Amino acid sequence: MAATQPERSRDRDRTQGEILEVATREFAEHGYSGARVDEIAERTRTTKRMLYYYFGSKEGLFVAVLEQAYAAIRAAEQTVDVDHLDPVAAIRALAELTFDHHEAHPDFIRLVSIENIHRGEHMAESLAAINAPAVERIERILRAGREAGVFRADVDAVDLHMLISSYCVFRVANRHTWQALFDRDLLAADRRDGYRTMLGDVVVAYLTG
Amino acid sequence: MAATQPERSRDRDRTQGEILEVATREFAEHGYSGARVDEIAERTRTTKRMLYYYFGSKEGLFVAVLEQAYAAIRAAEQTVDVDHLDPVAAIRALAELTFDHHEAHPDFIRLVSIENIHRGEHMAESLAAINAPAVERIERILRAGREAGVFRADVDAVDLHMLISSYCVFRVANRHTWQALFDRDLLAADRRDGYRTMLGDVVVAYLTG
Amino acid sequence: MAATQPERSRDRDRTQGEILEVATREFAEHGYSGARVDEIAERTRTTKRMLYYYFGSKEGLFVAVLEQAYAAIRAAEQTVDVDHLDPVAAIRALAELTFDHHEAHPDFIRLVSIENIHRGEHMAESLAAINAPAVERIERILRAGREAGVFRADVDAVDLHMLISSYCVFRVANRHTWQALFDRDLLAADRRDGYRTMLGDVVVAYLTG
Amino acid sequence: MAATQPERSRDRDRTQGEILEVATREFAEHGYSGARVDEIAERTRTTKRMLYYYFGSKEGLFVAVLEQAYAAIRAAEQTVDVDHLDPVAAIRALAELTFDHHEAHPDFIRLVSIENIHRGEHMAESLAAINAPAVERIERILRAGREAGVFRADVDAVDLHMLISSYCVFRVANRHTWQALFDRDLLAADRRDGYRTMLGDVVVAYLTG
DNA sequence: GATGAATGAGGATTCATTCAT
């Protein structure tokens, strides 16, 4: 039998997890400055004191929240396998998966917006490693497409990732101003398929054009 | 008849303008919650009391800042004329102008991010009218392209506007997390032309593909 | 009739004065770190908020307390005139006045001890000017004594001031440890005259020896 | 028989000694209230818990620190033998030794200041016994001087000890405020000899005057 | 209309200490 953690440690992990969960919601909801440490503590089974015990400060807690959010998002992405498809189908599938993924995680997108408002000052160095696979997968598809002669040759994987991300992120992140300016709900259910297809079309047209 | 404002009123306008200018910087810099009313007042020639006198509350001031920011941005956009070009050249020109425009106004983009974090609750209704021309211009280009048989027929002007905006906004708004995750500066001067061309290519390929 | 201050300003001064008075007691009693801002506010007719409004921080308040304490002590000293006495009588009178003065102001001595524990980091520059007269007076007496041929010629006024101060300060400042170590109350009323005379003897013997 | 302490006890003594050493520095540096139990523990190879285990409380630790500091200081003083000198030379030698001794132990002087701020409430009773020899030695010199007819007869040993101590302590303890008030560094190396001689002169003049 | 002074309510954080084994 594998070594079992002592009861204590599991409590510790569970409590930290609970704090992170509640803090994620609070930060995503109100931004870094708008989030209230008291509020986070109150919605937890522990006290504000424990929050400081585990995370040191409001800032330390936010860093932990960001770290966990990125880890969760990349873990979810990893599950997808698109390598066996032909290049065109693969890149469309990847774009569409990214599309659905963003729609499913609005809190993550809000956290990223918030972190950018704070000029990325809470981004741990470890995050770069976590995100590398996303680009590598695109790289593999691009290479296959170039070798098959169906993709233009001058496209960089990071830049294509940006093209896909910008579309997916904007739809979620800028939903509210877009609604006010153009009276259009970017997340309306009856438009979702259209937007998803549009993204695939954009990416494929660009790569094969 | 020329407006003959009394001396008082001109003072009033100048003071309000100064407050708005300082407040725009403060809100863009620190977010809504992070912005400090004291700080704004201090960087102004008036007092905090006047700020409340003119704008009622921190929220009222933020609404005024947003309103002014949108008005300024659309006024600048209006000066561009792309209608006389052929559809492909016109849409590329428009996309590239939008690209440069966003790069030139990072504070505006930050304010929009901030407002989206706050779920668009400070967006005045009047803003819809201000932004309509941007879509109408795209509409005109799309129609010309469709009639000339060079554009696909199923593209909506608002959606194309989103495609262009998302790319331009993301580059500025998500610069910091992107730098941390992929070690790439999206605003590096030596990549600007490449990114601008890429956007044009994307849009044209999509429309003509 | 002289200009009368507006009612408001007098309130302000009175309130600040009250805060300083209470803060002086609290700092003298518990030291800088041991003093409680809440406690000071509570013993005042104002709120803790006003304390920060007027003095900015606990540290700002402590600086103000020190400044006022030094000003008060030197103002009291100034009232004494010893210049018309012969040098020996004058220096003895000055020493004895200093002696009584210190005994009468134990809180001041405590504040000075506390400030020395904090390495003098709260001493305003203005204090040097306030204290110059004390040395100048000694200087005048020393000069007269040297000219009369009754004092040794190599004594510096600041150093003689230190000799006198050290004796007077120690009696008050180190009272408690002295009591514990030697079972002697340095401030016992029935020893006061003896200690006062001893100081005069020490100073006169040194100068005339 | 040589003491054969069990290994455990020696560990215990070593740990306690380390805690005391670190705590002495921390209390001397920041005062009683300003000292941080966490900080002390962190600079030790043990944990905060052990500190409570051995000393019971912050106060208990401070009492132990004081006790040890007094013991160390008196032990050092004891090594000096001045009894074989003639009374005038002996008292001057003793004063000058005390002078050097204080300069060499500023932390001890700071601890004593701190304890006096706290009204001597942490002074263990045992300290009286430790300090008795200091006075007894002065008593012997005074008696010899009186019998030789070179000293005045009305001087008490404790009081002479105070005269010497006050001068030596003040120079170290009040260094910082003196610097700020009179722009003079009482511990400047090039003044040390002068101050030491001055003390001897003062004491001898008083006793023989 | 214009303004210097004042403030209630809340905000992040720290402190010495004890629990549970």
Add this chain to the structure above:
DNA sequence: AATGAATGAATCCTCATTCAT
């Protein structure tokens, strides 16, 4: 005897706002 984890109760400070003229 020895100890890693946990914590109640403060502690200093700040914020948007309003009072009183």
